[in-house]
Amino acid sequence: MRHLRVPSDQTQVWLHRCRQEGWLSKASVLQLDEGMRGIPLQDHAPEEEDGVWQGHVMVHREPKQQGPSHWTDQLPPALRALPFNIWPSAYEIQGDVLMVKLEANVTEHQHAIAQAMLDQLPNVRIVCADNGVSGDFRVRELTPLVSRDGNLSTRTRIKEHGAMMWVDPSEAYFSARLSTQRQESLERLQSFRQRLGRGLVVADPYAGVGPSLPLLLSEPDLLSGYLAGDLNPKAVDLLRLNVEIWSAKHGGELNPALQVCDDARAWQHDPMRSGIADALLVNLPHDSLAHLPDLLPILNQSGERLLRGWAIVERASLPQTKEDLIAIAEGAGATAQSVEVEEIKGFSTTRCFIAFNLILAWE
Ligand SMILES: C[S@@+](CC[C@H](N)C(=O)[O-])C[C@H]1O[C@@H](n2cnc3c(N)ncnc32)[C@H](O)[C@@H]1O
Structure with a gap:
């Protein structure tokens, strides 16, 4: 041409x-x-x-043909003739794993859909049907449909805020949606570190695969130690793998440096995990507030401490949430020096997704 x-x-x-x-x-x-x-x-x-x-x-020169612009262009001709609006309009990618929710009317074409997506997206290795999350571990039920290399594992690596992280959506919860919250955790911990004038011990007992940690570990002198855990053993396997990589980059000594598989509410009974932390992250949004009374003993109960968490509350009870948090702090013998409750937009009309931040003080 x-x-x-x-x-x-x-x-x-x-x-x-x-x-x-x-x-x-x-x-x-x-x-x-x-x-x-x-x-x-x-x-x-x-x-x-x-x-x-x-x-x-x-x-x-040989003409360079333009690639199809949409994955549906890769479907076999007979399927391309079907109305466009029957095809899934959204999917999620974690690393090289693509997850797509399929309506009942297209499940008979699920393999053709998966193959078309694989053909269209060169960085995707495996396409899975996403049947939603289930159980306390909030793990997705995934059905692998097509794999580029025959490997049906959904373990993969993603990059967030410059850090590589192992995830496995069929084994452990991870959501990229909270990445800005993780950035805010860093900023709040940095200013709390300045307030205390020393490195912090941070506890993250619902850590999942550990996404809150790489930003904290890569900040020079922010942490003096950490305690991280999850009740899901498969999440803890990935957490251990991740922390090994991130703490190698930290350089300095971390004490404590603990990863455990346990119910967060049981930490209070272990002297190695209670009365130790300067800051506590609580990320079990459906149950954070109910668990809090059992979690506050993780904090070192002398002087000022930081509590940061996320919760889902009914919109109607939002005004009450601050009062509830103050009452929980007082129940643990602390004074709430400051309480901030901030709604994270775009969740639901009847329920709110909130972040809460408290400075607690013990005598
Ligand atoms: C919403 S996820 C948050 C995970 C992680 N912090 C993140 O942002 O990706 C909640 C995590 O809590 C874990 N979990 C549920 N119940 C728990 C409990 N009683 N004690 C400790 N972890 C628990 C789940 O397995 C899940 O990994």
């Missing part, structure tokens, strides 16, 4: 001109040598000698 050879900074000008004149072919623009581009031309475009090309020469 004939391509007009133009300097790359003139590509847009010539694309526009050829499109206007009806000379542009549907193939893609080629990258040629030395900062030159090749504009693909239709057969009826004028010959090279024509003055319209202002002296630019033509080269003959």
Whole structure:
């Protein structure tokens, strides 16, 4: 196919001109040598000698076909003829695992859908049907549909705030949605560190695979130690794998440096895990408030401590939440020096997803 050879900074000008004149072919623009581009031309475009090309020469190259722009373009022709609105409009990708919720009316085509997605998205290794989350561990029920290399494992690596992290959506909870909250945890802990004038021991007893930790561990001198755990043994396996990588980058000594598989409410009975932390993260949104009285003993109960957590509450009871938090603090013998409750937008109309931040003080 004939391509007009133009300097790359003139590509847009010539694309526009050829499109206007009806000379542009549907193939893609080629990258040629030395900062030159090749504009693909239709057969009826004028010959090279024509003055319209202002002296630019033509080269003959294989046309580079534009890839399909949507995964449905990869479906077999018989399925492409079905109405577009039956196909799933959204999917989620974690690392190289794609998860798609399928309505009952397309499950008979689930393998064709999965294959089309795999063909369209080169970085995806496995496509799974996502049958929703279940149980206390909030783990997704996934059905692998197609794998690029035959490997049906859903263990994969993602990158968040510059840190690599092992996740496995079929074994442990992880959501990228809270990544800005994790950034805010870092900022709040940094200012609390300044307030105390020393490195902090942070406890994260619902840590999952540990996404709150890499930002904290990579901040010089922020942490003097950490306690992390989860009740789901498979989450703790991934947590251990992740923490090993992140703490190697931390450099300094961390004491304590603990990863446990246990019910967070039982930590209060272990002297190695109670009365120790300067800051406590509580991320069990459906039950955070109910668990809190059993968790506050994890904090070192002398001086000021930071409590940060997330909860789902009925919108109607939102005004009461601050009062409830103050009462829980007082029940543990502390004074709530400051209480902030902030709604995280876009959750539901009847229920609110909130972040709460308290500075607690013990005599
Ligand atoms: C909402 S997830 C949060 C995980 C992690 N912090 C994150 O942001 O990805 C809640 C975690 O708590 C764990 N979990 C549930 N009940 C628990 C309990 N009683 N004690 C400790 N962990 C628990 C679940 O397995 C899950 O990993």
